[in-house]
Amino acid sequence: MRSAEVARYVWLAALCCVAMVGCASAPAEPKPPVAPTPVAAKSAVAAPAPAASAAAAKPTEPEAAAVPLAAQRAFDDARRALRAGRMDEAERGFKSVIQLHPELGGPHANLGVIYRQANKLPEAVAELELAVKASPRQPVYFNQLGITYRLQGQFAKAREAYERAIDLDPNYATATLNLGVLNDLYLWDGKRALELYDRYLALTPGGDATVTKWVADLKNRNKAAQPTAATERKEKE
Template sequence: MRSAELLIRSTAVAALAALAGCSTLGDGFKAIQDTVVTPVAKAITPAAPASAASAAAAPAPVKVEAPVPPAAQRSFDEALRALRAGRTDDAERGFKALAQSNPELGGPHANLGVIYRNAGKLPESAAALERAVKASPEQPVYFNQLGITYRYQGQFTKSRAAYERAIELDANYAAAHLNLGILFDLYLRDSARAMESYERYMALSGGKDATVAKWVADLKNRKPPAAAAAKKEQS
């Protein structure tokens, strides 16, 4: 059976948008957890994912929000360039300054949350992503990212709630369905719900993901624990 380490495998990723509520996901399955949020002034719809890794990373379409001040957009773009160039410290300083000067914008908070998570600073990551969803409560990407950080912290109930909120905001958000399925499968031990989430993800991603198809087959073939079977027979 697959291990939690599957969550940290990397694959190339897609980008996404809207400074008041935007995000660029970092690396593949790592993007289930590790992504970089990149805002622009308008929403960008990412290409359809080709695998579990890319789908987990791929953001849902970002809803267009109020116009972003030009100065804030420039500051964001500068921080984003630093991030893409591998200058994480510069990017962090830029996003932090923007989060302080324009706390109403979700994007800078979300990017900080991802940067902190990648650095192993989980409390800071959760706090930043909580600020992101408060600033932009209609952005499913932020809730998905928050769910990832909560999962890292072992806060599985909160993680589930965050993923489910992302799905409420966008029922076709494949990454959130996949992440919820993994949470049910590996952490909450709820095979039935894991199956539902995986199958929904497969439907949204065109059913071409061989990795998740194998997971579904494993779940279908998985036998319940002997104690559970005995209890069922007695009822």
């Protein structure tokens, strides 16, 4: 396996261990995974966003018009516990908010990420599916759902989730990159992967040296596979 491909697998593994988010009014624009430092939401219970570190928590805002003060405080307490690595406490906190307000997407999304970090993938998918149902216009939830589907080996569903995130926010660099990796390593669509990597780089201020190397590696791999269709099929096996 080429070193650049190994790097993509390592990056993807790190991406899937991200901590989560917040809960209240209009959705904020998600940002690319540039740092592990948590970003505060402008207001209340927010959404999960991926980062390049397993410890990152990146809240954004969900779609609920108003959240009762007690629920907001409970959510904030759970989010602080999550950021501090107190997973059991965070899980209890998000569950308590869900019990009173199951219509909020943020607590479901955070709980889904907790389950994913614990390798409870069916439970993670169930919570993230509830999150996108509760907040169908929150692209960050769809991105997190895509990551979890990918871990389950449900590549078609992962693609749909990433594409939905990008439909909701065409400038969502993180989902664009994730979809590129999915096409590159799991769907074996090098042409589409290159398009997505190029789009991600165009959306990333200052560029991304790692992804630039992936692009070069993929172009070289595609050239090596061009001589015959048989060679190309064999390489996919």
